[in-house]
Amino acid sequence: MPIPDDSVGLVESQTLHFDQPLTLACGKTIPKWDITYETYGELNADHSNAVLICHALSGDHHAAGYHNEDDKKPGWWENAIGPGKPIDTNQFFVVALNNIGHCKGSTGPASINPETGKMYGPDFPIVTVTDWVKTQRLFSDKLEIQTWAAIIGGSLGGMQVMQWAIDYPNDLKHAIIIAAAPKLSAQNIGFNEVSRQAILSDPDFHEGHYIEKGTVPKRGLMLARMLGHITYLSDDAMRKKFGRELRSGKINYGFDVEFQVESYLRYQGTSFVDRFDANTYLLMTKALDYFDPAQAFDGDLVKAFKQIKAQCFVVSFTSDWRFAPERSQEIVHALVEADKVVSYAEIEAHQGHDAFLLPLPDYMNLFYAYMSRVAKDIPA
Secondary structure (H helix, E strand, O other): OOOOOOOOOEOOOEEEEEOOOEEOOOOOEEOOEEEEEEEEOOOOOOOOOEEEEEOOOOOOOOOOOEOOOOOOOOOOOOOOEOOOOOEOOOOOEEEEEOOOOOOOOOOOOOOEEOOOOEEOHHHOOOOOHHHHHHHHHHHHHHOOOOOEOEEEEEOHHHHHHHHHHHHOHHHEOEEEEEOOOOOOOHHHHHHHHHHHHHHHOOOOOHHHOOOOOOOOOHHHHHHHHHHHHHHHOOHHHHHHHOOOOEOOOOOOOOOOOOEHHHHHHHHHHHHHHOOOOHHHHHHHHHHHHHOOHHHHHOOOHHHHHOOOOOEEEEEEEOOOOOOOHHHHHHHHHHHHHOOOOEEEEEEOOOOHHHHHHOOOHHHHHHHHHHHHHHHHOOOO
C-alpha cells in the first residue's frame, strides 16, 4: 500500500536513557530508566516550534507515520498529525513519547530491574500522572526544549496536559485538553476495577509473574479490553455499527458468538492481548484512578489552575459518556474562575469517547484553527 502524501511517512523509534534515579509519588525509586519516542517534522533554530503529544491508556509513542512500507496501520493519531493536518509537521516539530510503566519500549514491568537483574514484573512501582509529567520534563531537557509551543493529549493524555500546565507553568505556551476530566468519577473507577479484577483473577496471571512462568493472562486481559472498549463507544455508535445483526442470519440458541457486536468485541480483546502487557494495563488504570490535581491544593481545582500560565483549549464530544462534556465544562469553569485564557468546543459526534481519534470535519477544522493560533505565537 503506497504511503499517503499527507503522512509523515516512514518513521523510526528512538530511546533516551537516564542514569539518574527517579523517585516516584508512591515513595519508591527507579534507579535507571528509558523513554522511547518518535519525532515528526523539523526543530527550528531556537527550538520554539516543538509540540508534545501525551498518549492515553492504550496509546504509545507511535502516533503517526509507518514503521515500514508493509505497515497496514499507521500511528494512532495519523488523522491529526502530518503535513497540512491540524498538528502540521510543516510547521511543528512533533514529539510523541511512551510513558514509563508502559510496554512499548520505555522502562516498565517487562524491563530488567538493574538492582536485581530480574524482570520487574508486578514489582514495578505504581506510577502517577505527576510522575509521567516529571519524566517528560526531564526528557525535554535532553532534547534541549525549554518551552513547548503546545502540549496536547486526549483522555488520559489530556490529564497529563493539565498536570504539565500546573507543575511547569513556564514551560508550555498552549495546553490542549481533549475528551478529559479533572478526575475520575466513581463509575469510571468502578469500570477500571472490574477490568483489573478480570486480569488479577486469571489463573495464568501468577500474581504478575506470568512471563517467568511462560504464560499470558489472555482471558483476563481480553475481558478487560472488551469492557473498556464498550465504554469508549456510544450506544448510538454501536447501534449504527452492529444493531442486532446476527453473524449467521439466525439464532442458534447457545453461548457461542451469535451477534456481530459479540464477534467485534472478541476480536478487539484478542488482538489487544497480542500487543499489550497485563501488568502495564493494571498500572495505567491506577494512574487514571489516582489523577486529581486539585488534591495538592486543598481539593480546590480553581486554586490548582491558578498556577497555569498557558492558554488552554478544551474539547469534548456530545456522545462521550466515559468523559462527558460536563466533565470538560468543569475544567473550563475552573479555568475561567482562575482568570485563565481558555477556548472551549463541544463537538457534535455519535462515536463516543473514541471520537477524539477520528477525522470528524468540525473537530478537525476547529483543531486546525487553534493550531494556527499556536503557530502564530512561534517567534519568526
